[in-house]
Amino acid sequence: MxxxxxxxxxxxxxxxxPFTPSIRCIVKLGGAAVTCKDELEMINEEVLQKVSEQLRQAMIASSEKPPGMDWSKRPGGSEICCNPEEFGDHSAMECSPFIVVHGAGSFGHFQASKSGVHKGQLNKPLVKGGFVATRISVTTLNLEIVRALAREGIPSIGMSPFSCGWLTSERHISSADLSSVAKAIDSGFTPVLHGDAVLDEIQGCTILSGDVIISHLAAYSKPKYVVFLTDVxxxxxxxxxxxxxxxxxxxxxxxxxxxxxxxxxxxxxxxxxxxxxxxxxxxxxxxxxxxxxxxxxxxxxxxxxxxxxxxxxxxxxxxxxxxxxxxxxxxxxxx
Amino acid sequence: MxxxxxxxxxxxxxxxxPFTPSIRCIVKLGGAAVTCKDELEMINEEVLQKVSEQLRQAMIASSEKPPGMDWSKRPGGSEICCNPEEFGDHSAMECSPFIVVHGAGSFGHFQASKSGVHKGQLNKPLVKGGFVATRISVTTLNLEIVRALAREGIPSIGMSPFSCGWLTSERHISSADLSSVAKAIDSGFTPVLHGDAVLDEIQGCTILSGDVIISHLAAYSKPKYVVFLTDVxxxxxxxxxxxxxxxxxxxxxxxxxxxxxxxxxxxxxxxxxxxxxxxxxxxxxxxxxxxxxxxxxxxxxxxxxxxxxxxxxxxxxxxxxxxxxxxxxxxxxxx
Structure with a gap:
């Protein structure tokens, strides 16, 4: 052994x-699972759709699928899907307190590694450019994941660690505003965080991985269990x-x-x-x-x-x- | 008179x-200016591109256009544009401290008004769905504006008021984490905020308009001047x-x-x-x-x-x- x-x-x-209702589960959507590893910025739609469906089944007790919450146009489409009447019968639509964190997969890695964002030195133009480019790429993925979950009726809310004031000091988390995440949960939403480029108090900037975010959230919110969804x-x-x-x-x-x-x-x-x-x-x-x-x-x-x-x-x-x-x-x- | x-x-x-370097300017990109009013979720690409160019001219002293910072694939494209060598000669790429705030225009309004998010009552399924749908729509616009600015070489960083912990109480701002915005500015970035659906301590939720965000930011950051870009x-x-x-x-x-x-x-x-x-x-x-x-x-x-x-x-x-x-x-x- x-x-x-x-x-x-x-x-x-x-x-x-700061978490008053106990969190039932924190889920990591592995970047390798929900994106196509070998193609830049390509989502694995089939897996993402299935993952969203399974999350809905685990989170929402009702056997009936709740109405979708992504009322935006789909790429190439011109219609917005929203039928307010659908919501009438779902007055008891209760959603189990879950937190979703996803990795970057084929989003962000290219931009981060080209520029060395994880090594800091934000005063270098290439690093600054890479920081901006990395955030654009990972927030693009975040938005797509939030939309996929919302289409299943999960009240998902994208929350970027950068915007939530997550900071590192020599790559270790030195500050993280968990109260925003807790408030979102309290209000019945499902926060969707992600690996992100963040500011570092010592080296200027770095990459905060989804796994580190999960560890931090788990230690503070004490969920009943944590699930890592991967591609193996x-x-x-x-x-x-x-x-x-x-x-x-x-x-x-x-x-x-x-x-x-x-x-x-x-x-x-x-x-x-x-x-x-x-x-x-x-x-x-x-x-x-x-x-x-x-x-x-x-x-x-x-x-x-x-x-x-x-x-x-x-x-x-x-x-x-x-x-x-x-x-x-x-x-x-x-x- | x-x-x-x-x-x-x-x-x-x-x-x-919390703003240590004095902010030079806060700019409001009016929703009516950068989106097509009569078409749902449609960006006015021509105006947005021109606005981004003018912002770059105002913010970056160099007559030469700096390298782009959006290295993501364009819709329909398969190529990522990034040439690390381009950044070599721009070691002094200094960017004047600006904050950008944009409205929703044809993004978000539909979702918010269909569900009455501004009136609160988050316990109603339709309001909760509308809250999620509104945030998806406005963050989609935010991402596109951040990308347009980044393509011009402006180190733009999307920051959602919801994620930054902006809360209201009976529709008036009761708490707003300006330190995240200040830290982004300190690090040489251009924060890009937007009108957003936020939690309200009394009525559950509401819509925080871009104009209210600007007033709040202006009072605390005391910029030299504020520009409202509109369609008239x-x-x-x-x-x-x-x-x-x-x-x-x-x-x-x-x-x-x-x-x-x-x-x-x-x-x-x-x-x-x-x-x-x-x-x-x-x-x-x-x-x-x-x-x-x-x-x-x-x-x-x-x-x-x-x-x-x-x-x-x-x-x-x-x-x-x-x-x-x-x-x-x-x-x-x-x-």
Whole structure:
């Protein structure tokens, strides 16, 4: 059984939370899942639509689909879809408190890496240009995701970390206005945040990733569970493209953040090829981040988007027990 | 000489300002100027492009156009425009501190009025749906305006009042995080705010107009001047479509916010048809709002967008004296 000490930044436990209704779930829409990896600024419409539908099923109890909330013209269209009468019968349309955070995928990465926004130095014209270009690209994706959720009847509200006053200091979050997010939740909305270019108090600017946002939100809002929707079935012991890759089904996290694979029982001879994998996909980083959340007693499910497995995770069906036929990775506290 | 007592909400004078570099100018891009009034969600590309060009000329001293900062794909296009080498020679690309605020025009109004967002009652499903739909529509416009400015080399950053924590109480601003806007300015960016659907502490929600945002920003940031870009030449004594409409060229504002037309000299027999005009375009409201800004000693120019007159206003050329051939309305303090 492999054991890894989590050496990432430790989040303060039990901080003062502005979240009065308890958050049921924080969902990460992985950039790789909802965008087309190999095509610049291209949304994977099919997956995004399915993810939105599953989110609606998990969040809104009614079996009937509520009326859509995106009344804007569709690209190329000239009609606006809005029928006020539709809303009459939905007086009890209650929406479970969820927070959605998405990555950038094929949006933003190009602009950020061309200019080195993550390294700072905002006084350099290229970095400043890249900062602006990155924000344009990621907010374009944010708007499309908000619209896809709204079309399903989810009262989604785009909230950019930059605008919400999220700041970093040497890349670590130094300030984040969670009260705006909490107020949106209190009012019955579903905030949709995203990985963003933000100001950094030391180096001028940086990229704040969706995963770091999730860790921060989870520590402060203490959701019942967190779901990471990705483009593979979960976390593997090596790159999932390798033929012998084994899906790690359950990872247990100790109070100090250290973690170990409890299912499947890995033979001693099988070593996690963490180093090799980290350069390509960050398997160890992913587990460490999930472990940071799980040690607060929050279950984390890493699962393939738009599958029957992701629906069960979003529903919270896995909280009591994990069925044998469920494909995905559960990261949870030993407590 | 007609005198009107300004009875609008009075802004606190000399509040604690988070703005360390003094703001040169706050610009309102009128919704009617940058969108096509009669077509839902349609941008007036020609005017927006020209407005962006004039803003660049006013803000960036260099005669050479700086490299573009929108590296995203254009609708229908597949190419991303970015040439990092272009940025090499622009190490001194300094941008004058401007804040841009835009209205909604043919974006957002439809969604807001269909659902009555301005009247509150967020517990009604139709209002909640309209709130989401309105925000989608106005943020779509915001993104397009940010992109147009970025293409001209203006380091524009979209900042939604909702996300920035702007709240109202019975429709009056009760809280607004100006520090995010100030930090963006400090870092050399041009914040682009917009009329937005926001939460209201008493009635649940409302619409915060671009004009109210400008008044608030002006009171706290004390810009040297404020420019309202509209679709007509300025403020007229009656609806500008009427044949005898007279352009009010100069309006003087007293310390108590009362105002009077000083140019042209109106004969006693000519009365401002304020009541009639107010129902259609809000001439009196417009002057009252401008007067509220002007009484802080800030010159306000109301001028037709994308004309030689708007360029002179944006440049600040009118601060010393108003040339006779300039078409527009100046609202300024008697001091």
């Amino acid at each position: 492999e054991k890894n000490k989590n050496q990432s930044q430790t989040l303060t436990s039990s901080p003062l939370s 079935y979960g976390v593997y012991d090596r790159p999932p493209t390798e033929p012998d890759a084994i899906l790690l089904k359950e990872i247990a996290v100790a109070d100090d953040g250290s973690w170990s694979v409890v299912k499947p029982k890995l033979q001693n001879s099988i070593e996690l090829t963490v180093a090799a994998h980290d350069t390509t996909g960050g398997m160890k980083t992913k587990i460490s981040e999930a472990a940071m959340i799980a040690k607060h007693g929050i279950d984390v499910y890493i699962v393939k988007a738009a599958t029957s497995h992701s629906l069960r995770a979003l529903n919270g069906d896995l909280r009591s027990s994990i069925p044998d036929d469920w494909l995905g990775t559960v990261v949870r506290s030993l407590r | 007609e005198k009107n007592k300004n009875q609008s909400q009075t802004l606190t004078s000399s509040p604690l300002s 030449y300025g403020v007229y004594d009656r609806p500008p479509t009427e044949p005898d409409a007279i352009l009010l060229k100069e309006i003087a504002v007293a310390d108590d916010g009362s105002w009077s037309v000083v140019k042209p000299k109106l004969q006693n027999s000519i009365e401002l048809t304020v009541a009639a005009h107010d129902t259609t375009g809000g001439m009196k409201t417009k002057i009252s709002e401008a007067a509220m800004i002007a009484k802080h000693g800030i010159d306000v120019y109301i001028v037709k967008a994308a004309t030689s007159h708007s360029l002179r206003a944006l440049n600040g050329d009118l601060r010393s004296s108003i040339p006779d051939d300039w078409l527009g309305t100046v609202v300024r303090s008697l001091r």
